Amino acid sequence: MIKPIPLLGLVLACATATGCMEASVARAPTAPAADTIAPLSAPEVVDAQTGTCFARTTTPALIETVTEQIMVQPALIRSDGSVETPAAFRTVTRQRIVRERREVEFETPCARVLTPPFVASVQRALLARGYYRGPITGVQDARTRAAIGRFQADRDDVLTDMLTLRTARDLGLVAVPRDTL
Known part of the structure; x- marks a missing residue:
């Protein structure tokens, strides 16, 4: 064949x-x-x-994958400096063209x-x-x-x-x- x-x-x-x-x-x-x-x-x-x-x-084309942590909500800090609520983050992954x-x-x-x-x-x-x-x-x-x-x-x-x-x-x-x- x-x-x-x-x-x-x-x-x-x-x-x-x-x-x-x-x-x-x-x-x-x-x-x-x-x-x-x-x-x-x-x-x-x-x-x-x-x-x-x-x-x-x-x-x-040269494409790279970028993963970032984006702050959704900042931390709430009390007047004495202690953290009441920690900051909230969201993970975002996207592709970026480095070279066409x-x-x-x-x-x-x-x-x-x-x-x-x-x-x-x-x-x-x-x-x-x-x-x-x-x-x-x-x-x-x-x-x-x-x-x-x-x-x-x-x-x-x-x-x-x-x-x-x-x-x-x-x-x-x-x-x-x-x-x-």
């Missing part, structure tokens, strides 16, 4: 396995569609003028750069910084993507498990342009 693969899982698997798709046309503006929900709403593109690869992803869901576009190393030796270098760099625990395989597996995500979270980079150009630069694997120094 053939088991159906969910479309979203297929899109994610194809996008992470193939890297960025190279094209000879200039990069068009990538305004997100209003009804786009998938994490990768468009394939990675190459800016024909600069040769830079870009990817888009949807960062999830949004689509972001970011630079990423192109597919021709993401070779097994380069991915092994990424794994070694993450291992040296304490983010990766596992064998150096040269394969972008779930363990490697999770380590990339943790490193990005600590560096305030785009929260994705894809290797961004900024992450690669922070790891010392891609040269920093002179004009940014």
